[in-house]
Amino acid sequence: MAKWIGPLEKIDAYRWRIPKGYKSGMRVDGLIYADKEMLKHILLEQTLEQVANVAQLPGIIGNSLAMPDIHWGYGFPIGGVAAMDIKEGVISPGGVGFDINCGVRIMRTNLTKDDVLPAIKDLVDVLYKNVPSGLGSKGKIRLRLGEIDKVLTNGSRWAVENGYGFIEDLESTEERGEMFGADPSLVSSRAKERGIPQLGTLGSGNHFLEIALIDEIFEPDTANTMGINEIGQVMLLVHCGSRGLGHQIADDYIKVMLAAMKKYRISVPDRQLACSPIESPEGRNYLSAMKCAANYAWANRQCITHWVREAFCRVMKIKPIDAGLELIYDVTHNIAKIEEHSIADKKNKLCIHRKGATRAFPAGHPDIPSKYLKIGQPVLIPGDMGRYSYVLVGTEQAMKETFGSTCHGAGRMQSRAAAKRQLRGRDVLESLAARGITVRTDSLSGLAEEAPQAYKDVASVVNVAHGAGISRIVARTKPIGVIKG
Template sequence: MAVPWKGVINKIDDYRWEIPQTYKQGMRVPGLIYASESMLRHIWEDEAYLQVANVAFLPGIVGYSLAMPDIHPGYGFPIGGVAATRLKDGVVSPGGVGFDINCGARLLRTNLTEEEVKPKIEQLTSALYINIPSGVGSEGKIRLNEKEMEKVLLKGAQWAVEKGYGEAGDIMVTEESGCMKRANPEKVSDRAKKRGAPQLGTLGSGNHFLEVEVVNEIYDREAAQVMGIMEEGQVLLMVHTGSRGFGHQVCDDYVRLMGEAVKRYGINLPDRQLACAPVNSPEGQDYLAGMACAANYAWANRQCITHWARECFIRVFNKGPRELGLEQVYDVAHNIAKIEEHTVNGQKITLCVHRKGATRAFPKGHPDVPAIYRNIGQPVLIPGDMGRYSFVAIGTETAMKESFGSTCHGAGRMESRTAAKRNVRGSDVLHELASRGITVKAASMSGLAEEASEAYKDVAEVVEVTHKAGISRKIAKVVPLGVVKG
């Protein structure tokens, strides 16, 4: 029987599918989707592949318009999309980063075991819920005046560490050392600063969370040990949040500005939300400077949250930080545009790599990988849904060769929020998770229903595809024990 996508999507191998450039007039490169055949069926049905084709319209795009296996329809760009554009004649698109600039994940290890944590998980989860503001409209404990705000935007996680939130060692294992250099606060509106000022050090709502988790399976013991992941049963902590209202406003301001730039530069696009400007134009440069401010805000945000999370562990277990071994494994951005060097058709070129719901996955030996990971590759953090599991992986040479050093970022939604709420109630989700030994504290019950496991793809399937395709290598699987949801 013929597959429904016959004539539109061609199979390259079991994990790679191509949308030929001829599919839609105006595509400058073909599309490439990493997926298994069963996942492709869903990508076909929810029409996410159309957005992969639309992204291929961007001027200066090279190689392929890429989609990771967690792809699902976004606004303009698909979520799980990667697009690299030439610096010299390509564009940068704020929609290719998204509203939650540098939404990302951070992982901390501990010396604690499941047996030690389980009896205190209620207490620990409550402490995290109380000490780290979460939910819609949550405000932080930090008050930033104009001058301090500017420092946050310029220095990112480094600002937080200087203020006593966390340790210098955290920065060494944060993407970009938690600070993008091209940040310029003058390129950010007062509205964004006003929106961001009360929200630093807050988790937010939607898919953001804090998760106390247990190592369930280790696939590469040697690499895992380099990350401080020693054995099954060890407890870890994951933080998933971004740049809050600050990033949303930066994106909104620039999508609007670029909407006008598109006309000025005569760029033809199939979707208004793909609005863009040449990387080297004043608009493009200003966006990158503003985006870097938002990325830095997000790194400062995760840094402050990390600090308060450590305080909770110290209080609940009545042990010092050394004894607890609360060290950061890594921190990665999932929504960002980066200026990077890649080899395309045998030539080294500088590109603007948009990762919208995708993770950088640099291989061992790459100069941007922190020294302690240079012999294994950059850690990749892939949170799943709250009821199942998450993964830790590392970047590979294959990613460098074919996906601009990128891989998947999570499970990927499968079901709409409204459908999820129709099918399940927040209180049912809570009971179901409790019956499986997972403690959950949530700011909103309806928010919890929207994040039910059933609404997501199986992240194990996603990670299996990226592993088999070779664009990242799985290292460990972790399962949730306690979750704080915004």
């Protein structure tokens, strides 16, 4: 792999700039959030070339942004944020990704380490049985004819109305789990056929379900507002997306965009950046179909939440009310959204692409749940399955610099093939067990690919986000049980 040798200017300990003079087509600078150590890794690949490519898209505003977990993707970098002017700008399915609304949610409980450790094997087994996971798994929801359209339109609300979870869960979900303007008639029958059998499944790859303990609290008052009260408190994390339905919608619309680019005379440096003006029929239709996939993903996580609660209460022999299994928050990290942002004291409607990046709105923002108005929006940053994950909150600084965005995870350091060459699934399983982490998976080779060693230390990622002020660290969790898709 060729090292990237383009120009990079240091702004401060956490910020680096690719000047827009680097390439003639660049409309804005690239701005990378990283420390010196992380940068060494970033420069080993062509990731920053992708940041410069995104800077060439029509209507891009501010900077082509790279969050601290940035790594080489296809088209857009993973960890990329791009804001487009709604009048002049474009929308790109590649800037959202194939797994539309891949995201993560965290639930709190009233239980502590001492309650669950004796039952951890049972818990992991029952969760594994209760939540379909892994490649080739089918869900247990049988949708009636035409019902898929309701899932695509109403998202989490469909799930709650059908008995999966509580009405309070909606308040604790980004967009309340239901993006308005989703039009199922713009979703192909192939996409729906893929989505119908997979609703309520975790999927494979880096998707997971995790039982974790709070092991450090950095801001006790903020944590308390979220229901995070003490060290050793049990949390549950779910990470998954829109499954084959989202992949098919992305495929379908990249094709639409490639044709549209000829019509609108747009050229892009990488065809995976295929795009169309936001206000063109193609752009509007994609956004509307994308919202369907986003809603599907929220319904998916909501159904899984229900089965997690069911399994948890059964094994712990506890009533749901006593378990206190409340959703703290659910964030999406692959999405495009129309949002209002202030630039030079003027309010602008922009289309924000977050490809492997999380919204991080500050205290007082009207789009965050009222219970979090004083602390800011919770941001969930899962790490690898052996170390830890973080809960953060959004900040005013993120609003000023990154269109209210921050990182989304650890970011891979090693390719899947390299991880598999060095590690065997069974060894990964044993070394995790030695660290007190019980793992169940369908795929041992998948486990090797997802081994902790293949990822950056998520602590260094959140430290940059915190240091740069684009979010603040609130608490840290450590896994004790993992179901790997």
